[in-house]
Amino acid sequence: MSTILDRIKTYKLEEVAKLKASTSLADLEAAAQAAAPPRGFARALRDAATSGYGLIAEIKKASPSKGLIRADFDPPELAKAYEAGGATCLSVLTDGPSFQGADAYLMAAHDAVDLPCLRKDFLYDPWQVTQSRALTADCVLLIMASLDDGQAAELEQAAFDLGMDVLIEVHDEAELDRAALLKSPLIGINNRNLHSFEVTLDTTRRLARRVPEDRLIVAESGLYTPDDLADLAQYGARCFLIGESLMRQPDVAAATRAILSRPLTAQGGL
Numbered sequence: 001m002s003t004i005l006d007r008i009k010t011y012k013l014e015e016v017a018k019l020k021a022s023t024s025l026a027d028l029e030a031a032a033q034a035a036a037p038p039r040g041f042a043r044a045l046r047d048a049a050t051s052g053y054g055l056i057a058e059i060k061k062a063s064p065s066k067g068l069i070r071a072d073f074d075p076p077e078l079a080k081a082y083e084a085g086g087a088t089c090l091s092v093l094t095d096g097p098s099f100q101g102a103d104a105y106l107m108a109a110h111d112a113v114d115l116p117c118l119r120k121d122f123l124y125d126p127w128q129v130t131q132s133r134a135l136t137a138d139c140v141l142l143i144m145a146s147l148d149d150g151q152a153a154e155l156e157q158a159a160f161d162l163g164m165d166v167l168i169e170v171h172d173e174a175e176l177d178r179a180a181l182l183k184s185p186l187i188g189i190n191n192r193n194l195h196s197f198e199v200t201l202d203t204t205r206r207l208a209r210r211v212p213e214d215r216l217i218v219a220e221s222g223l224y225t226p227d228d229l230a231d232l233a234q235y236g237a238r239c240f241l242i243g244e245s246l247m248r249q250p251d252v253a254a255a256t257r258a259i260l261s262r263p264l265t266a267q268g269g270l
C-alpha cells in the first residue's frame, strides 16, 4: 500500500522534472550565488543549547495528519512573532500539495527576521538543494526514510558545498545508524511516524541514547508544553522543532515564550 511519503515522492519528482525543463541549471546556480549568505543554522542551535534550549519554530499552515492548522496565516508576521518570542531558528514548509506551503513563504519569512531558516520540504534531487539556496534557505531537511545512503550523502554534500546546514531526520534505530554515517551534526528525531502519523515522545526517549555524542539532537513533532521539553531534555535533547502547538495559538510570540519558560536550572539532571 502506498503511503503519504510515497505519494509525496511521486509528485515531487514530477515537479522537479518540470522545473528542470523550465529553468537552466546555470540560472539556478546564479540565483543561489546571488542569495543572501547563509545564516549559521547549526551554529545558532549549538550556541542556544549551551545555556538553554534551541528552538526551531515552524511556519506550518496545514498538514496531511491534521488538515488546516492556521487560517490566519501571514508568514512574515509569524516569523516576527517567533523571533520576538525567543525562537533560535525558523522552519518553513514550502510543499504546496500536502502542507499548503509555498516557496514564497520561505523567502518572505527569511526577509522579515534575522533568524536562520530551514526549508522544510522533501528533497530527492541535488537540483532541489540548489533551488533551496536560491530561495534563501540556510538549512535543508533530509528524511532518511525516503532516501538511500548514496542519495543522502550526495544531497548533504550538495548542501555543504553551498554553505548550508543539513538536518538529518530519523524515526528508528536503522535510520539513526545510517544518519550517523553522514557528516551533519544535526540529527532530528521525529516523534511522528510519517507512514501511520502516530506520534509518541517515546521515539526520542528511546533513540536519544543511541545518537553519537558529537551530534546535536533535535526532537521533532508532538511537543505541546514546557514539560514535554523538560522531559526530553532528561534524555539529552536540547533542541526542539515545534509547529502545530505554536501555530494554533492566537498570540504566537507569547506561546513561544511560554513553551521556553521552564528554565534549565529548574529541571535537574542537566
Ligand SMILES: O=C(O)c1ccccc1NCC(=O)[C@H](O)[C@H](O)COP(=O)(O)O
Pocket (backbone or CB within 6 Å): 004, 058, 060, 063, 064, 065, 066, 190, 192, 194, 197, 220, 221, 222, 223, 241, 242, 243, 244, 245
Ligand atoms: O505533520 C504531518 O502531518 C506530516 C505528515 C507527513 C510528513 C511530514 C509531516 N510533518 C512534518 C513534520 O515533521 C512536522 O511538521 C514538524 O516536526 C513539526 O511537528 P508538529 O509540532 O507536530 O507540528
